Amino acid sequence: MVAALDVDRTAAAQVSEPRPPETAGDAERRITRQFAIFVGAGYLAYLLISIPSIGASFDFMRSWWAIGAPIAVFGSGLAIGAAGIVGSQRWIRWTTQIAAAAFLVAVLLTPIGWTGVHTSIASGLWYATFMGLVAVALGLQPGIRPLVYLLVVSTAVVVCNTPVKDAGVRVAPLPDLAFAFAYSMPYVCATVIGVRTARLLDQTRDATYRLAAETAAAQARTAERARFDALTHDGVMATLLGAARMGNTTDVRALAGRTLDDLDDLAAPSTPDATVSAATAARRLRAVVTDLDDTVRPDISLPAEPDTVDYPTTVVQTITAATGEAVRNSLRHAHAPTRDVRVDLRENTIEVSVVDDGRGFAPDDVAPHRLGIAVSIVGRMRQVDGGDADVSSTPGRGTRVAITWRR
Template identity: 40%
Template sequence: MSTPVTDDDAQIRIERLFGIFVGGSYLIYLAILIPSIDANTDLVARWWTAPAVTVVFGAPLTMLIASLARRRRLARWSAAATAYGYLATGLAWLVAWNHESSPVTLWYSMLPVFAALAAAIVLSARATMVFLCAAVLLACTSEYLARPDDKAGVLPLSIAFTLSFTLLFVAAGVMTLRTARLLDRTRAATYAAAAETAATLARQAHRTKIDALLHDWVISTLLAAGRHGNTGSVRRQALTTLDKLNARPAPAAVVPVRSALTQLRAGVLAVDLTPRVDVTAAPGAGDLTVPADVVDVLDAAVGEAMRNSVRHAGTGTVRQVAIRADATSVTVDVVDNGCGFDPAAIPPHRLGVAVSILRRVNGLDGGTAAIVSTPGAGTAVRLAWTVPS
């Protein structure tokens, strides 16, 4: 059994919507085409109709259920079965046809566009266009054979018209899926570039330190040894150089908790002067020191939360900010009574919430970030850092 997946990627979200749309369309057409299915039974051998209806409509209905349940693997398998099942059904019709004609439209010929949209979920753009041409050719040929009085002499025109009509919808679907895949690749590249930038900065800082050690101590010691030989001062300088090379990295810069609280409060007011900002330090918080980089990350995330509230919460919104510290942690709550939103409905490419707030703080050692919001009921953002154990 396939497992549920989340809509983290744009491609997954679009595929799911396509599955729902195509499966729902097949369900509607099944209800519409029941009279035609019954009327067309006289055109073919008895063995064809029941399997054909099962194959043509069963797979897309499975895709609809799987898409609603977020079972992506099952939905993709059902999409492939929908597409290839349609072609197989058309080829089987040519074998089962008893050379009779009918005044009623062949029900099978009404569905090539939906089969092609299902194919777009699992095939490349070029393969989908080839599939569409094959599906239209089969559908129009079958319709021509079943209704020669209405279609005599116009099969090429019928194929051209059907293909041009369906091509518009299928091309739009293909471009939508292609855009979703491109968006996912661009977003992944953005995250990779951000990680590479951070790693490069870390390497540059480490290299600067190494360069300083080499220039200030190693080279100076070697020059002193070359000029003065094995003297007591050179030996002492050499021992000092070895101590420098073996020394542990200097601890990251830290700031007193009150300085951290002051910086966070200033960051809030730099975005908006109107909110009430409560700053409290619990007993015992005076001895807490916070790494400077932690304060900078919290400051940037709080600023982004405030900007989001100002931009999206609506006019007349009241905002409150609570900044608290105790002996082991710093917590910031940004709360407003604005229009709110559904956090699960935020598109993945919206980096303001996903990257600038959540990932930024959750990436800290000891950092946590959470957003709670409901449409019409405001938004609460909690950012916290606890001294790592």
């Protein structure tokens, strides 16, 4: 019985595998990519706006700085947008760090690159107008580093840029620093909160799917215990009573043989090469359906020689568990007077349909926390090579669950 649950435990382990902290989930990847493209577009816009200021910087900055600083700052910023378009999380992470370093280095090299000539431009050097954008880019990194960086770079800009300006356009350093930091801080915080929210969404979704997978595995274990109890009652006890009353007869020997076969099925190790016959698969599917709803008699179609057609044990286990979940969902939610289960076992395919005439539902309106279909049926089947499942339903017109496997 324990061996028969290997597939469900494996599925639960796959879903419940914790994501490493440095690995982004789907939501975090999407929002990080969108922010990266936005930052890259911002750099492009500021480059176009700053062209006159970059040209003017040649009047009071040495040529190596006037040429090298814009190339380093805007080149690294545009690389963030390119990484966002490509969608590589690693490149987004590296380009944002490089852009932040390039901007800070360009600012700190200002005193060395300055020729001593003052400028009458109110903002001073071109980089003073968009230092918040660099911090927004760094906001794609986790933690409070973007805010620390914003404070450091704001201080550096005020300290290095103020001496370059004429006395008539200079502003007191402390108010200038406070304004620069306060103006940029909301945008940086919005980026940090957006990325953090996306990560929390991924973690919450992972935890929900993990719980659903564990619940599905627990339900499978309960179903296997019920099968074992039923086999003990209907097979073992019936064989012993038959032997006590009728002795060693042909019927008793046949019942004992079937019971032993069923016990072997339950105890058989679920190795990758293990197989079960079509006849055994039919017994398992019939048992899981009738254990849940004894009013249903599955319509099972077998190959001409069912004992000679074999299926992988893991496939039969998975289909049996998914079929049980489909019947269980119908019993719980459909409020259907009747339900029909059809099983078609062929040499290279297995098809199961569970149909009811209940109240149905709109698949698009299923609440996110209702994961019985997503995890226990569709998700479970798609973890098996060749497996798939489809759920179709219309409010007031019943539900059909189609479970398929192709070799």
